[in-house]
């Protein structure tokens with residue numbers, strides 16, 4: 043089978059990142075409508091922290107698959123975005139601040155005891171996918187971020203409107219991700235379009251992105267179902 047043109051391939055990737063994105067998940071819809079209770083918002087923050095803290099781990103696994111200084115330098119920046127260049131900077135710290143702004147102290151977030159089984163499995167699934175699959179698929183999986191700047195803008199507005207009990211400085215994480223997510227996804231899209239040469243490779247990239255949408259979706263399924271009795 044002939045490969046899709048660059049435009050057709052990009053359009054297929056964008057379609058998956060839109061149609062299967064977790065902004066359509068009922069829990070996310072309720073979050074943005076302002077219908078979550080404070081306990082549900084806190085459950086989301088606690089469980090999503092498990093995802094956040096594993097992002098630099100999966101990015102380190104991807105980094106090890108890149109074979110030029112330029113590619114590694116670009117990917118290293120993602121790890122620094124999350125970990126910061128020194129203590130007290132970076133996205134993980136900002137997520138901890140979000141937790142504190144919502145009344146969850148950092149020891150509770152860092153301890154991770156309330157992370158739900160389904161969330162652990164979904165995050166493990168993503169990390170192991172990036173560990174085991176070739177760079178094309180691991181990078182393609184990050185393309186959910188094509189939809190991330192939009193969801194971040196909507197989320198900031200929803201939090202300001204409906205969850206004003208959360209201190210405003212807690213939203214810095216989302217603000218930072220608008221620019222970072224846009225830049226990261228543009229860069230990753232360029233790599234995937236360049237690397238996938240055959241139709242089979244293109245289809246694998248699309249499947250990797252669909253898998254990642256499922257990871258984000260199951261994360262919310264687990265959070266929606268809630269904790270142990």
Ligand SMILES: O=C(O)c1cc(C(=O)O)c2c(n1)C(=O)C(=O)c1cc(C(=O)O)[nH]c1-2
Nearest residue numbers: 097183184185186187188189190193219258
């Ligand atoms: O809150 C969200 O909706 C959301 C979604 C995604 C995404 O689409 O994968 C990421 C993030 N946040 C995020 O904060 C983040 O750092 C991030 C990294 C990645 C990735 O796969 O490399 N996705 C996402």
